[in-house]
Amino acid sequence: MGTVISQTADRDTHHLHHEWTRExxxxxxxxxxxxxxxxxxxxxxxxxxxxxxxxxxxxxxxxTSDDACKAGCITFSYYGYTVLVQSMGQIIIKKR
Structure with missing residues (x-):
């Protein structure tokens, strides 16, 4: 898939990056x-x-139309994982 940036030794935490301008x-x-x-x-x-x-x-x-960066993060649970999505594109997916 090619989206994993790094993974901890315990294999329970995954780091991805998302470009908001991509399709x-x-x-x-x-x-x-x-x-x-x-x-x-x-x-x-x-x-x-x-x-x-x-x-x-x-x-x-x-x-946005003025290309201003919106700072923040969103955290939610999905399928036994805690997912953190940051405005700068970092995604952390951790097995609960």
């Missing part, structure tokens, strides 16, 4: 990554919207 949505990236970590097909995972609104997640830190 791939952050919600798809998260589901794809967790499916890969669990060696499962994305279709077998529960819908992400059971944990968070994917459309809101995909757009909350996106570019």
């Amino acid at each position: 791939e949505s952050v919600s798809e990236k998260i589901v794809d990554a967790i499916a890969e970590y669990e060696d499962e097909d994305t279709d077998t995972l529960p819908p992400l919207e059971n944990s968070i609104n994917p459309a809101a997640l995909d757009t909350v830190f996106g570019s």
Whole structure:
């Protein structure tokens, strides 16, 4: 998949990076990554919207017309993982 930047020795914490200007949505990236970590097909995972609104997640830190950076982070739980998405594009996925 090529999105993992680093992984801790315990293999329970995964670091990804998301470019908000790219076409791939952050919600798809998260589901794809967790499916890969669990060696499962994305279709077998529960819908992400059971944990968070994917459309809101995909757009909350996106570019604005004045290209001002929106600072912040969002944390939610999904499929036995705690997911932290930061405005600068860092994503931390930790197995609970």
